[in-house]
Structures are given as C-alpha cells and as structure tokens.
Amino acid sequence: MAQSKIVDVTEQKRLNEAREAGIPWKKWGPYLSERQWGTVREDYSEDGNAWAYFSHDQSRSRAYRWGEDGLGGICDDKQRLCFALALWNERDPILKERLFGLTNSEGNHGEDVKEYYFYLDSTPTHSSMQYLYKYPQREFPYQELIEKNRQRSREEMEYELLDTGIFDDDRYFDVFVEYAKEGPEDVCIRITVHNRGPETARLRVLPTLWFRNTWSWGEDDRKPLLREVAPGVILTSHHELGESFLYCDGGPELLFTENESNAERLWNQPNTSPYVKDAFHTALINGQQDAVNPAKTGTKAAAHYILEVDGGGSQTVRLRLAATPVDKPFHGFEQIFKNRIADADEFYQRITPESLSEDQRRVHRQALAGMLWGKQFYYFDLEQWLMEHKSHPMLESARKDVRNTEWFHMLNADVISMPDKWEYPWYAAWDLAFHTVALSLVDFDFAKEQLLLMLRSLYFHPNGQIPAYEWNFSDVNPPVHAWATLWLYKYEQSLGRADLRFLERSFQGLMLNFNWWVNRKDPAGRNVFAGGFLGLDNIGVFDRSAQLPTGGTLEQADGTAWMALYCQNMLEIALILTEYDPIYEEVAFKFVQHFLWIAYAMDRIGEHHDEMWDEEDGFFYDLLRLPGGAAMRLKGRSLVGLLPLCASTVFEADSVTRNPKLMEMIAQFRQRHPELASHVAPTDEGFSGYKGRKLLSILNKNKLERVLAYMLDEQEFLGPHGIRSLSRHHLDNPFTFWVGHEEYRVQYLPAESNTGMFGGNSNWRGPVWMPVNALIVRALINLYNFYGDTFKVECPTGSGNAMNLFEVAQELSRRLTSTFLRDADGQRPVYGGSAKFQNDPHWRDLILFYEYFHGDNGAGLGASHQTGWTGLIAPLLDIFGRLDANAALESDRGHFFDRLVKEQVGGKQAKRKEKKKAGPHD
Numbered sequence: 001m002a003q004s005k006i007v008d009v010t011e012q013k014r015l016n017e018a019r020e021a022g023i024p025w026k027k028w029g030p031y032l033s034e035r036q037w038g039t040v041r042e043d044y045s046e047d048g049n050a051w052a053y054f055s056h057d058q059s060r061s062r063a064y065r066w067g068e069d070g071l072g073g074i075c076d077d078k079q080r081l082c083f084a085l086a087l088w089n090e091r092d093p094i095l096k097e098r099l100f101g102l103t104n105s106e107g108n109h110g111e112d113v114k115e116y117y118f119y120l121d122s123t124p125t126h127s128s129m130q131y132l133y134k135y136p137q138r139e140f141p142y143q144e145l146i147e148k149n150r151q152r153s154r155e156e157m158e159y160e161l162l163d164t165g166i167f168d169d170d171r172y173f174d175v176f177v178e179y180a181k182e183g184p185e186d187v188c189i190r191i192t193v194h195n196r197g198p199e200t201a202r203l204r205v206l207p208t209l210w211f212r213n214t215w216s217w218g219e220d221d222r223k224p225l226l227r228e229v230a231p232g233v234i235l236t237s238h239h240e241l242g243e244s245f246l247y248c249d250g251g252p253e254l255l256f257t258e259n260e261s262n263a264e265r266l267w268n269q270p271n272t273s274p275y276v277k278d279a280f281h282t283a284l285i286n287g288q289q290d291a292v293n294p295a296k297t298g299t300k301a302a303a304h305y306i307l308e309v310d311g312g313g314s315q316t317v318r319l320r321l322a323a324t325p326v327d328k329p330f331h332g333f334e335q336i337f338k339n340r341i342a343d344a345d346e347f348y349q350r351i352t353p354e355s356l357s358e359d360q361r362r363v364h365r366q367a368l369a370g371m372l373w374g375k376q377f378y379y380f381d382l383e384q385w386l387m388e389h390k391s392h393p394m395l396e397s398a399r400k401d402v403r404n405t406e407w408f409h410m411l412n413a414d415v416i417s418m419p420d421k422w423e424y425p426w427y428a429a430w431d432l433a434f435h436t437v438a439l440s441l442v443d444f445d446f447a448k449e450q451l452l453l454m455l456r457s458l459y460f461h462p463n464g465q466i467p468a469y470e471w472n473f474s475d476v477n478p479p480v481h482a483w484a485t486l487w488l489y490k491y492e493q494s495l496g497r498a499d500l501r502f503l504e505r506s507f508q509g510l511m512l513n514f515n516w517w518v519n520r521k522d523p524a525g526r527n528v529f530a531g532g533f534l535g536l537d538n539i540g541v542f543d544r545s546a547q548l549p550t551g552g553t554l555e556q557a558d559g560t561a562w563m564a565l566y567c568q569n570m571l572e573i574a575l576i577l578t579e580y581d582p583i584y585e586e587v588a589f590k591f592v593q594h595f596l597w598i599a600y601a602m603d604r605i606g607e608h609h610d611e612m613w614d615e616e617d618g619f620f621y622d623l624l625r626l627p628g629g630a631a632m633r634l635k636g637r638s639l640v641g642l643l644p645l646c647a648s649t650v651f652e653a654d655s656v657t658r659n660p661k662l663m664e665m666i667a668q669f670r671q672r673h674p675e676l677a678s679h680v681a682p683t684d685e686g687f688s689g690y691k692g693r694k695l696l697s698i699l700n701k702n703k704l705e706r707v708l709a710y711m712l713d714e715q716e717f718l719g720p721h722g723i724r725s726l727s728r729h730h731l732d733n734p735f736t737f738w739v740g741h742e743e744y745r746v747q748y749l750p751a752e753s754n755t756g757m758f759g760g761n762s763n764w765r766g767p768v769w770m771p772v773n774a775l776i777v778r779a780l781i782n783l784y785n786f787y788g789d790t791f792k793v794e795c796p797t798g799s800g801n802a803m804n805l806f807e808v809a810q811e812l813s814r815r816l817t818s819t820f821l822r823d824a825d826g827q828r829p830v831y832g833g834s835a836k837f838q839n840d841p842h843w844r845d846l847i848l849f850y851e852y853f854h855g856d857n858g859a860g861l862g863a864s865h866q867t868g869w870t871g872l873i874a875p876l877l878d879i880f881g882r883l884d885a886n887a888a889l890e891s892d893r894g895h896f897f898d899r900l901v902k903e904q905v906g907g908k909q910a911k912r913k914e915k916k917k918a919g920p921h922d
Contacts, residue, residue: 011347014125019445024184025125026415026446028321031377032073032082034099034421038111040403040470041066041380041426044389048403051103051111060097061262061278063213066379069098069425070208072117072131072177074187077415079212079377080224080241083321085177085191086206086302088284091139095281097208099422100142108152109752110761113422113864114145114161118846119373120176120366123347124443128340129179131373132846137171137201154754162836171197173309174842175205180340185244185323188336192316195309196842203307206255206280207319209234209246210300213259219384228254228296232303247329248303249318255280256298257291351441353881360877363820366847367874370867371438376418378427380470382410407473411458417450420851423761423863428469429454430477430535431868433484434771438871441878444492448502451485455509464516475545477535478562479517482510482569483775489576500580507573511587514570517563518594527594527601528612528623529559538757539638539725539764540622541737541744548624549739555623555631557612558640560602561698564647567595568696572649578659589665592696596669596676599698602644618706620644636735636746637710637727639764639772642717644698645707646775650786653692689786690889697783704783705793711776712808713797721819721829721858722768722812723776724748728855750855752862762862767852771869773816774876780809788889806889813876819858820847820873832859849873 008016017023036042037059043050054062059069068075070084087096101113120130141164148159166172174194181187195201215223224238232248248254257279263269265278275293280302282291307315320329348365356364382404386392391402398405416427417435424431432454436447453459454466461467468475485506492499521529530553534544542548544556574588602620603613610631612620620641621633656663670676689695699707711717716727726748734747746765753763783791784805792802795811803811819830830850831837838844849870851862 009346009350010343011123011125011127012350014123014127015443015445018125025127025181027077027184028074028181028187029077029126029375029415030074030122030129030131030373031077031079031375031415032075032084033067033069033376033418033425034071034113035101035423035425036064036067036069037062038103039066039425041385048401051105055103056098056100058266060094060281061265061276063216063259063261063277065213065217066385067377068210068212071096071098072133072175074126074129074179075212075377076241077377078240078413079379080214080238081209081211081236081244083189083207083209083246085133085175086208086280087133087135087173087175088204088206089135089137089139089173090202090204091137093139093142093285095206095284096135096140097281100140100145101422102146102149104761106146107149107158107761108154108156109158109763111423112149112158112761116161117865118366118848119370119865119867120846121344122369122372123340123344124372124446125181126179126372127181128337128344129373130369131177133175133177134167135173135175135203136166137173137195137197138166141166154752154756158752162834167836169197171199171201173201173203178337180337182336183322186326187321188333189319189321190316190333190337191319192314193307193309194314195311198311200308200310203309204284205305205307205317206302207248207305207317208280208300208302209236209321210259211236211238213299216260224299226256226298226301228256228301234301234303242323244321244323245325246301246303247320247322247326249330250305252303252305254296255283255302255304256293256296257300258293258298259300347442353878355881356877359821360817360881362845363817363847364874364877367849367867367871368438368442370849370865371417371435371871371874372442374418374421374435374865374867374871375415376421376425378412378414378416378418380410380412382412383408403471404473407461407467409458409462410467410473414453416453417446417868419868420863420866422865423851424469424866424868426470428477428535429466430480430771433480434774434869434872436484437487437774438874440488440491441874444488444497447488448499451481451488452502452505452509454481455506455513460509460512461516463520464512464514465520466513476521478558479513479566480562481506481513482566482573485510486569486572489573500577503573504577507570507577510570510573514566517566521559521563524553526555527560527597528555529563530554530556534559534562536639536725536764537762538753538755539640539746541634541636541735541746543757549742549744550624551627553625555612555625556640557602557620557622558643560598560612561620561640561643561647564595564598564602564644564698565649567591567598568647568649571595571696572651575651575655575659578662582659582661585659585662586665588659588662589669592662592666593669595696596673599647600676602698603703613703618703619710620707634735634737637716637729638746639723639725642707642711642723642776643772645704645711646772646779648695648697648699648779648782650689650782651694651696653688653694656694690788693786695783695786701791708793708808709797712793712795716797718796718815719768719855719858720815721853722770722773722816724750724766724855725764725769725772726766728766748855750857751859762851766855767861768816768819768855768858769852769869770816770872773812774872777809777812777816777876780805780812784809785889810880813880817873817877819853820849829858830860832857 014025018025037054038051040050042054045053068082073084075082099115104111116134118132122129176192178190211224215221222239226234226236229235232251234246236244257275258273262276262278263271279291282288305317309315386408389402391399391405393405419428419431436450439447467473468477489503571591574584577584603611612623621635625631716729717723728748731748734745737744749765789804792804795803795808827838836843848864849867850860851866
C-alpha cells in the first residue's frame with residue numbers, strides 16, 4: 001500500500017507503527033462501556049425485560065457476565081483489566097461509580113442519561129485523551145429525577161438534572177480526567193478537580209482498577225490478582241496480560257475487594273467471599289471498614305484520596321499504569337502530558353481545514369473526539385448465552401420465547417464504535433456505516449476494520465444478513481455499508497493509498513448481503529422492497545415491523561430507494577474492480593439491471609394506482625397493498641419520499657466504454673427493454689451531462705424539480721437547521737388512516753415523540769437527523785457534478801433565489817452546522833433555552849452531539865452523546881471548508897477527494913517552503 005502524500009506528524013507515525021509494525025498503540029483506550037446494566041447481554045429473565053432484570057441499583061453489587069462499565073474509564077482491547085473513576089461528595093447515598101439514567105419505562109420519552117459529561121479530546125491511538133464530569137456537591141437527586149419524569153406525559157418535556165436546580169449556585173466539581181501515553185502500555189493519568197463553588201468542599205476521589213469477572217461462569221476458573229507491593233503501588237497479574245503496575249502519587253490508602261456479586265444484598269443468599277463488588281461503597285458510606293480486604297489483595301482495588309478543594313480552586317491526583325516497572329513514575333510526568341497534548345494539537349492542525357473559524361474548529365475537534373471516545377469492547381457469545389437460557393435451537397427442549405435464537409453462530413469480541421455508550425451501548429449496523437465516514441478523518445484503519453467486522457463470519461448471518469442490534473439482530477437496517485465502503489475507498493485513494501484488498505473483501509460480503517435483500521425483502525418479486533422499520537422507527541402511520549392492522553403488505557419507498565442506492569454503489573465498486581479483473585464486468589451488469597428494474601417499479605410508464613410515484617402530487621409515498629390485491633398510497637410526506645433523491649450516482653463518460661463486454665450487455669438490455677432505459681433519469685439534452693457524464697437516478701429532471709420544491713420549502717421539509725424528517729405541512733394537516741373505527745395518525749412533531757412506538761425514545765416525525773441529511777448533501781453534490789451550473793432551483797422554494805445544486809448543498813450544510821455554532825447573539829441553537837449551557841463560561845463551549853434536533857429551532861434531542869452518526873458534522877465542516885463549486889464540478893468520476901487533498905497538502909507544503917526560506921526564527 002502506498003504511503004500518504006501528507007507529511008506524517010507524530011500521532012500519524014503512531015498509527016503507521018500500529019498498522020505496519022504491530023506496535024500496540026491502540027491496546028489501551030476508552031473501550032469501557034458507560035452502561036452494562038439493563039442490556040440484553042445481562043438479561044437472564046423469564047420475560048426478556050432487560051431493563052427490569054438488571055437495574056442501576058443492582059449494578060454496584062452485581063458482577064457483570066459480559067462486560068464492564070465505569071466513569072471516564074479505559075481498558076485493554078479485550079477488556080480484561082479496567083480503570084475508571086469513582087467519586088463521593090459525602091452526601092450521596094451511593095458511591096458514584098457509573099452514570100445514572102432512567103430506564104425505558106421510567107422516562108417519559110424512553111431511556112435517558114441524567115448526568116453531564118463531555119468528551120473533550122482524543123487522538124486516534126488514544127495517546128492523549130480528555131474527559132470532563134460535572135459532579136454536584138449536594139446530594140444527587142436520584143429519586144427526584146425518577147419521580148418527576150414518571151409523572152410527566154409524552155406531550156411534556158423531559159425533566160433534566162439542570163431542572164432540579166442543583167447547579168444553580170455553581171456548587172459542583174468539574175472533574176477532568178486526562179490520559180497521556182508515554183508508550184503503548186505506559187499510561188499517565190491526571191485527575192484534576194475544580195471547585196466551581198464559593199466555599200471549600202470535600203471530595204473523595206477513588207481511581208479504581210479491576211479485572212472483568214471471567215472466572216465465575218464455569219468456563220475458565222483462572223483468577224487474576226491485584227495486590228499492594230509497596231505504598232501506593234498495585235501489582236496486577238493476569239494469565240493473558242501478564243503483570244503491570246498502577247502507581248498512585250501521594251501515598252493514598254489502597255482498598256481491595258473482589259469483583260464478585262454481593263449475593264446477600266441481592267438475593268438474600270450467602271456470599272462466596274466476604275469481600276464483594278460493592279465493598280468500597282459499604283466501607284465509605286456505611287462506615288464498615290471490614291468490607292475491604294485487610295490483606296490488600298483482590299480483583300478490584302482503589303486508591304482513596306480525600307481532597308479539600310478551596311472555593312474556585314483545584315487539586316490534582318496523579319497515577320501511572322505501566323506494563324513494566326518505572327523507577328521514578330512521576331519524574332517528568334507533566335512533560336509527558338505537555339508533549340502528548342502538543343501531539344494532539346499538531347494532529348488536528350494537520351487534518352482541519354485552514355478556512356474554519358475558531359468556533360468551527362472547536363466543533364470539528366470535539367465531534368471527532370466524541371467519535372474516538374465512543375469505542376467500546378463488545379463481548380457477546382450468542383451460542384453460550386442461548387445455552388445458558390436453555391434456548392439454543394439445537395436443543396430438543398429449547399425455549400421458543402428468547403430473542404435472537406437464529407443467531408447462535410455469533411461470537412462478538414471486538415472494539416466497536418457505539419451509537420452512544422450509555423443509551424445505546426451496543427452496535428447498530430447502519431449507525432456504524434455512518435460512523436466510519438467521520439472516523440475516516442482520523443483513522444482509516446479503524447474505520448475500515450469496522451465495516452469489515454459486520455461482514456465477518458462471526459457477525460454476518462450465514463444467509464447473508466448483517467446483524468442489526470442486540471435487541472433484535474434480525475431486524476432490518478438500511479443497506480448503507482456499500483455506500484460507506486465506497487466512501488472510504490475513494491477518500492483513501494485520494495491520499496495515495498488505494499486499498500484494493502479492502503474493497504474486494506468488502507465486495508464479497510456485500511454481494512451475499514445484496515442477495516439476501518433481493519431474496520428475503522422482495523417477496524413478490526416485483527423489485528419493490530419492504531424492510532420493516534428500516535431504522536426510521538415511528539415515521540409511518542403503522543408500526544412497519546409489525547403485522548399490519550389491514551392485513552396485506554407495505555411496499556416502502558425508502559426501502560426501495562435504499563436498494564436502488566445499493567445497486568449504484570455496488571456497480572461503482574464493480575467498475576473499479578474491472579480495472580484489475582475483467583470478470584467483474586458481468587457482475588457490474590447485474591447491478592445495472594437490478595437498478596433499472598427497481599427504478600421502473602417505482603414509477604412505470606403510464607398512470608398506475610399501485611406504484612410509489614404520485615404524478616399529481618409530484619412525490620413518492622409508501623404503498624399499502626391490501627389482501628384482496630387493491631393498493632393505495634399512504635400520503636404522508638416524509639423522508640420516505642425524499643430518499644429516492646439519494647439514489648443518484650454519476651459516472652464519467654469513459655467509465656462504461658472502458659468495459660466493452662459491459663457495453664454490449666447494456667445495449668442488448670436496452671434493446672429488449674426500451675421502456676426502462678427511456679424512463680430512468682433522462683434529461684432534456686439526452687443521456688449525457690456535463691463533460692459527457694452519465695447519471696443513474698430514480699429521479700429524472702422533472703421529478704427532481706418537483707421533489708426539490710417540497711424539500712426546499714420552509715413550510716415543508718427545509719428547517720432552519722436541516723431537512724426535517726416529516727413535512728411541517730402535517731402540523732396542521734396530520735395524515736390519518738382509518739381501519740374500521742380505529743384511527744391511525746402521523747402528525748409533525750418538531751421535538752420529542754408522543755408515541756410509544758419503538759419505546760418512544762426516538763422520533764422521526766419531524767426533527768432533523770444528521771445521517772439522512774448527509775446523504776442528501778452527497779446526492780446534491782453528485783447531481784451538480786452531472787447537471788453543472790445550468791440547472792437551478794429556488795432555495796428556499798418561493799423565495800425567487802435561484803441556486804445551482806452545489807449552492808443548495810452549501811446552504812443545507814450551513815444550516816446543519818449552524819446548529820452547533822454560536823450565532824450573532826453568541827447562542828448555540830443546540831442548547832435551546834438552557835441558560836447554563838448558553839452563558840456560563842464553564843459550560844458554553846462544551847459541545848454535545850445529540851441523536852437528533854428540533855425541527856424548528858435546532859435544540860438537541862434524544863440521546864445526548866449520540867456522537868455516532870451526528871459526528872457526520874465533522875466531515876460536513878471538512879468538505880465545505882475545502883471545496884468550492886469549480887472543484888466539485890471539475891473533479892473526475894463524480895468525486896472530489898483528490899481536490900480536497902491537493903488543497904490541504906499543497907497549501908501546507910507551500911507554507912512549509914515559505915517558513916524554511918524565511919529562516920527558523922521568523
């Protein structure tokens with residue numbers, strides 16, 4: 001593989017060493033979950049109610065089976081040894097060892113974390129990381145948060161921690177946790193506590209080290225060991241990891257116990273050991289000193305610091321975790337941090353567009369930091385789990401009421417990018433594809449590994465299905481892995497590293513998955529698809545994953561559009577591979593053929609009542625096919641009608657002519673089916689666009705104009721901060737459907753959901769979601785690459801302001817990014833009316849990347865650390881920080897990565913030459 005054209009900085013050299021020499025720079029990272037309780041993995045209940053079976057209250061006392069969680073923590077890449085923070089303000093009823101939040105049934109809009117924590121910074125090898133947790137000095141209002149939210153209806157806002165008033169007078173601690181690697185297995189840890197209040201306050205700080213419990217489940221009874229070997233020094237011994245040392249500055253008291261369940265507290269049964277998981281809680285809060293092991297050994301240990309922090313002052317705790325002994329562990333400690341922070345600054349200076357403002361840079365860097373902090377070691381052996389539930393399908397007496405029984409082949413044991421390590425501490429297939437686009441800005445190797453992971457035999461179902469998420473691996477997510485694969489390949493190619501092996505490996509798995517879609521999700525063979533909820537949760541009038549109340553089937557405009565895009569992406573990949581092996585020409589033709597049939601099925605020549613395109617409205621709708629054969633369109637204007645726009649791909653004029661066999665097959669197909677070829681994406685000038693380019697799109701020019709008129713209408717889809725997922729027209733004109741005497745309704749909801757469909761913890765009925773907005777931006781740039789400057793539309797609709805499609809993409813990106821940026825009044829729309837976040841100097845520059853955003857004012861909604869696909873804000877800033885319309889139009893093959901890199905590298909090289917010429921002191 002060719003090396004990058006960009007001169008390597010120190011952090012990039014670490015990435016190169018990890019890839020090329022196997023130096024384990026990524027062995028230690030933020031791979032610890034923020035919530036292991038309430039997950040499917042830990043659910044051994046009779047009724048499958050994971051939230052109730054393993055609660056937050058139990059988590060301090062109950063050993064986990066499949067993973068660990070902690071506060072601002074790290075672990076090794078197999079989560080054998082973990083480190084995290086524990087705190088106590090001497091008022092709380094429990095030791096603060098993990099984040100608190102409401103379960104799905106407790107929250108008025110589903111599960112919801114009720115804490116304030118921030119991922120401030122991280123390099124891709126985690127050589128430098130920063131995290132902030134805000135801890136109240138008064139008693140944490142656990143019960144108040146539960147009771148107030150339980151009393152609120154779905155029509156009301158959620159009751160948040162700020163609403164309790166606990167931060168009103170600034171009586172809280174800012175607890176910064178920083179990590180700096182001196183070597184791959186030598187991690188310096190700095191915990192700095194700031195007292196933001198006016199008076200001196202005491203805080204107990206317990207940096208905690210422990211082993212994941214692997215010895216209590218009957219598979220491997222080898223037990224690791226922690227023990228004190230000198231004042232303030234803990235030796236760890238593990239049969240796989242070997243030995244390591246935790247050095248604790250200042251000689252704190254060291255506490256030891258076992259990471260084993262307190263059976264007496266949980267189930268009124270005898271404990272197997274007198275020292276159990278919640279011993280530190282018992283010793284500090286209950287004053288029972290005999291709860292900890294006086295022999296100073298165990299599988300869980302903590303250094304106990306008692307800090308008296310002056311009002312407005314700070315104190316620092318220093319630790320060092322190293323795989324080999326360090327003679328003077330704190331000699332040069334501060335210089336190590338200074339060096340790693342400088343490395344991080346150097347790295348982000350290199351990858352960030354020079355044209356970005358200071359505030360844009362802040363958003364860009366924190367978005368990518370959140371992506372990197374969002375990694376988690378995910379362990380789940382489905383065969384073992386199903387055996388423990390007596391539901392393995394190979395058992396003669398297997399239970400039939402346990403989830404995921406058809407996935408018994410699965411063994412997951414990898415570091416994976418999570419949607420949100422508290423609210424969604426499990427991978428979700430389509431989220432992950434979008435994650436990789438943002439991650440590619442900082443770590444191509446990890447991004448590619450993540451895409452390939454889902455196509456591996458231990459994840460991938462033998463029938464070709466990609467797993468969805470642990471609550472139901474068989475649910476269906478939109479097929480966006482091919483799109484993400486192509487993005488990564490082309491972006492990396494522009495850097496001089498064309499990873500053809502990655503592309504071909506992905507293509508083989510994607511072929512199997514494509515065939516699964518065709519065989520399983522087009523049951524009638526009409527080239528229309530019904531994938532179920534397809535990740536859009538409650539966007540439709542019916543629960544699209546359940547049996548329809550009318551009977552019959554639902555033919556989905558979005559599912560069918562996703563498949564059209566899938567065809568285009570696979571065609572593009574196949575054309576790249578034909579350059580190295582002509583056998584792929586026939587494969588490429590397969591996807592041309594599939595695309596044409598899909599596009600034609602959505603709107604056949606003539607007027608038909610059973611197709612998705614509505615000629616009168618000029619929009620696509622889902623189609624309800626009734627048991628008797630009748631069909632009708634469900635005329636709710638939503639993203640399902642905009643997604644066909646995303647199925648737009650441009651090919652250079654010579655991309656087909658270089659493949660004579662493919663040309664021959666296409667010519668033969670057009671001769672046999674002239675109605676298909678004449679109906680898909682023609683223009684008034686014929687089939688060629690700018691520079692003779694070819695376009696594959698569901699939308700011809702007329703359809704494109706009509707759909708864009710809806711999309712760019714501020715009374716429909718175009719919100720001040722992006723494209724809404726449901727038209728605002730449905731605020732006063734809800735779409736209703738009657739089945740007998742029962743009404744089904746979809747109404748525009750700019751904020752949280754008022755329905756319990758899918759648990760009520762997400763809402764596609766009006767808010768702005770980043771992933772589909774990013775796909776729309778991509779489609780607009782592609783279409784501009786074809787149509788050029790001659791095709792213009794009104795933006796906003798009715799304004800009289802004519803824009804080409806690149807300018808429309810810029811305007812949409814401006815609206816999306818403005819969600820996080822300070823406006824003319826210094827306010828960030830993402831924080832809505834929260835005065836603390838808007839005005840307080842200790843809060844206003846801490847960016848949270850929410851799951852979705854208010855359709856009318858941009859306020860953040862849903863999961864507050866959904867940096868996963870909302871991390872796409874970084875590549876949006878990146879693209880439009882470098883790209884101009886001419887670059888987008890003139891770049892080859894409908895892509896602009898080469899222009900981005902030339903601008904980035906050329907500009908920096910020129911500056912280096914100038915600096916060298918001027919002299920070292922200028």
